[in-house]
Amino acid sequence: MNKTIAAAVALAVILVVAASTLFTVHQTQQVLITQFGEPIRVIRTPGLHAKIPFVQSVIAFDRRLLDFDAPAEEIILGDQRRLSVDSFTRYSITDPLRYYQTVGAQEVGIRARINSIVTSAVRRVLGNEPLLSVLSADRARIMGEIRRLVNEEMQAFGIEVQDVRIRRADLPEQNTDAILSRMQSERQRVAAEERARGQEEATRIRAGADRERTVLLAEAQAQADILRGQGEQDAIRIFADAFQQDPEFFQFYRSMQAYREAFSEGETRLLLSPDSEFFRFFRESMPSVGTQPARAAAPAAAPPTAAAVPAPAAAEVAPAAPQQ
Incomplete structure (x- = not known):
């Protein structure tokens, strides 16, 4: 009975000593062995290792990539x-001894x-x-x-900095409105410049179009004047040829045109002398006094002048009154 108890105690002691002596290093860890608080050695090889029981201690450090999120700073x-x-x-921790x-x-x-x-x-x-x-x-x-600056200072702690990044870079709220207003003013300035440039281009195009319009109208007017002059020249030439063929008929035709234009309205009043050249054809169309032997025998007959002049014309044209 006593031997059994002694064997059980011895086995328990052996297990405790073995548990305190043997330890396992994971592949994601690196271990620092200390003896009475003093570092002894660093173990980076994963697997089963041993140490002095009850004297040495095991401190494990993560060998993976670690992260740290710094708070926002202005x-x-x-x-x-x-x-x-x-x-x-x-x-990442590269030197566990210095880190410790x-x-x-x-x-x-x-x-x-x-931080x-x-x-x-x-x-x-x-x-x-x-x-x-x-x-x-x-x-x-x-970045x-x-x-580089962070890594130089962190090497004194046994740490190697792999990366430092700015996650967000925002303007403070009190400056946001001022910057947005400045950006809006800048966009408005650019828009005003573009509008002014467009207005300048429109004015230039409009002025060019007006200039071309003026030139075209002037050229068309000049061409019209030339054609009108040529037409009038041809008309004068035709009238001259006609006048040379029968001057008497031409004068008579022109006088008839003048009578028609003068008396066409019906309200025309002319103050002319009876012997005016304007009534030459009226006088020539009247019979002379010597050719009327029956004038005394026919007192009721109308005067030659009244018979020769048409009624509307006689009513509208009056001889010039003698001066008082």
Whole structure:
């Protein structure tokens, strides 16, 4: 009975010693062995390992890529504009011994250091850059400079920074309205310039069209005057030829036209002498006194002048009254 108890106790002791001696390193971990709080060695090879039981301790560190999201910070850029920057950092523990000696075994300690270092580097780099550079293709260059500065300082903690990126870069709310108003004014200025340029082009086209219209009208008027002159020349020539063929008939025809134009309205009044040249054909159409032997025998007959002149014309044309 006593032997059984002793064997069970011995087995338990062996198991406890074995559990305290043997440990496993996972492939995602790296282990630091300490003895009475002092670091002894670093184990990065995954598998089963041994240590001195009850004397040495095992501290495991993650060897994977870790992340840290920094809170948004308001930063003044190189052109004195304010920008709210939200960044994140990707890092890995490359030296567990130095990491343990600087910040200890807890991850909380390193996060405070990363936050201060990243914020300082972002402020230092962006403080020399204008807003357009941050929002343009130069952003990759700016991020590379920030990563270099952060990596130089984090190497003292046994950490290698893989990447630092700006997740968001927003304008502060108090500056948003002013910048939007400035952008609107700039767009309005560009629109006004485009409208002025279009108005100038329209005025130039309209002036050219008016000039061409004036030239075309002048040329057409000149051509019309030339054709009208040629027509009048032909008409004069035709009338001259007709006049030369029978001058008496031509004078008679022109006088008839004058009578028609003068008396066509019916309200025309002319104050002319009876012996005027205008009534030459009226006088020639009247019979002379010597050719009427029966004038005394026929007192009731109408006077020759009244018989020769048509009634409407005699009513409308009156001889000139003698001067008083």
